[in-house]
Amino acid sequence: MNTGVNRLNSTFMRYHIETREAQWRFKLPPKFRVKIYNNCVNVQECVQACVYNVHRVGEDGRVAEPVEELCRGCHRCTLSCPKGAICVELNPAFERLGDSYFTPERIENIFFEAETGRVPVSGAGYGGAFSGRGFDSFWFDFSEIVRPTRDGIHGREYISTSVDLGRKPHNLFFDDSGNLVSKVPENIEIPIPIILDAPLSSSSKSNLNLALAKSASILNTFAIVSADDYSDDLSDYGSNLILRIGPNEARKVAGLIKTSPIVELDYADNALDENRITDDLRFVRKVNPAALVSARFLGEDSVTEKSEASVKVGVDMIHLHVEDETVVHDPDVVKRIIRGTHTRLVERGIRDQVSIVFSGGIAEAAHVPKSIILGADAVAIGLAYEIALGCKVCHGSKHEAGCPLKVEEGDVELASQRIVNLVGSWRDQLLEVLGGMGLREVRRLRGELGRAIFFEELEMKIFGDEDDSE
Ligand SMILES: [Zn+2]
Structure with a gap:
């Protein structure tokens, strides 16, 4: 003690x-819906293109059902498909999460942080709003340092x-x-x-x-x-x-x-x-x-x-x-x-x-x-x-x-x-x-x-x- x-x-x-x-047993709805249409001719370009492993080859040798939770919405798959057979769109169920303040993105980050203990990667640069209210109305100023970071x-x-x-x-x-x-x-x-x-x-x-x-x-x-x-x-x-x-x-x-x-x-x-x-x-x-x-x-x-x-x-x-x-x-x-x-x-x-x-x-x-x-x-x-x-x-x-x-x-x-x-x-x-x-x-x-x-x-x-x- x-x-x-x-x-x-x-x-x-x-x-x-x-x-x-x-x-946790409760999962958030995935941020993106990924659909493969019937005109897929199984050239598997999407499998090559996706760096997040959303698209895989199934046991039957054909492109399997996409793993939507892994999708980051980069659209490389939709661009790579010669038949235009893939559709990636925002999931309305994800968009409905939370409210105007506890936004779907904030909820997604909290879930990730609680699951992994890691820092969510937002990609290059600051991904947030450039004006706003409350905590969103000010940003850290890293310019005023008196010694190296x-x-x-x-x-x-x-x-x-x-x-x-x-x-x-x-x-x-x-x-x-x-x-x-x-x-x-x-x-x-x-x-x-x-x-x-x-x-x-x-x-x-x-x-x-x-x-x-x-x-x-x-x-x-x-x-x-x-x-x-x-x-x-x-x-x-x-x-x-x-x-x-x-x-x-x-x-x-x-x-x-x-x-x-x-x-x-x-x-x-x-x-x-x-x-x-x-x-x-x-x-x-x-x-x-x-x-x-x-x-x-x-x-x-x-x-x-x-x-x-x-x-x-x-x-x-x-x-x-x-x-x-x-x-x-x-x-x-x-x-x-x-x-x-x-x-x-x-x-x-x-x-x-x-x-x-x-x-x-x-x-x-x-x-x-x-x-x-x-x-x-x-x-x-x-x-x-x-x-x-x-x-x-x-x-x-x-x-x-x-x-x-x-x-x-x-x-x-x-x-x-x-x-x-x-x-x-x-x-x-x-x-x-x-x-x-x-x-x-x-x-x-x-x-x-x-x-x-x-x-x-x-x-x-x-x-x-x-x-x-x-
Ligand atoms: Zn509650």
Whole structure:
């Protein structure tokens, strides 16, 4: 079992995530439909032309049914066929996956990352949009390097992706004989800026919670578990769990608080009430003085005020959460929430008294460093790992009836490996970003807006303020 002490010691070793192939029984529909028509004369040019092995020769010596899952839509086969007998087209079932934000391509990438632990290859150049909203409205700026780039994944130099949860030491006070008198602030270092948020409600929830706890333990990070969902199965993973408790729940779960390294007070449905937070905080501190205490807020409404007030009463962490559905309709909300809160705490000179975790709308690897550039210390992923386990992108508090996400008891190990693979792939992509910027540690990226190019600023620079032209 991991203890806080081991966690610290582990930072002197190279952190490595062990990934391995993890096929899920649920498959995505293939991106392309490949049809061979009856006028095929079996010259097998397509077999020669295809570098992805979509076209093969069957046992009967004739061109076999195409393996659609392998098709990348390069059309070499259609061009090579002298009879024009092959048709490659986008599969409507694939196009219907997800929504405008959790797009079919993002879902396909998550599935690939969870299955292989590898970084998806997008081909030459940047394949994404050149303008957009939210996380899509800014790009990494690799031009501002003060030293050569570092080789991210395979480099000989170690790039640290560790971050601290909790407060940073500020001033230490010593008595006349040189003994430390001020309490050293508690913080816990995790080797990746990613924690696992609690899953939506579903019939698989208890198995999924167990898979998440196992993944968190393998990754040496944390999984958030609601107090209602605690079971004996999870007790082996206690040092990797964040206990989430709802309003007025603290006193009912004192036993769990006592053994939890981090306690998250969920104020999702509550207006700002400093007295409530102070009261809950005192209770948790009394029961477990060593635990870090996190305050979780939902949405954008007065979140900067709530965060500032919480830091002032002494919480160690702020968890800013926004519903994925809100991000789908208003992608810019992520920028306003993270940047707004980070900036407010910096202005008040209290930013280092707390760490900020952000969750909501984290749909691809790049969203992790982008959240950090906006001012978060770490992110919590939720829907991304559920998509990796088959979720068809459900919003709200529970999975829709008919959602293919299902984790049977026998699937727990496999589900856990897929989550580990997903995080492993995202960490490799984070290393590439840090390497490209010449950064030796991810902590240096926090709030570094100069490391990004913002679309609205580019637009302003090129076209000027549109309002002036009216
Ligand atoms: Zn679902």
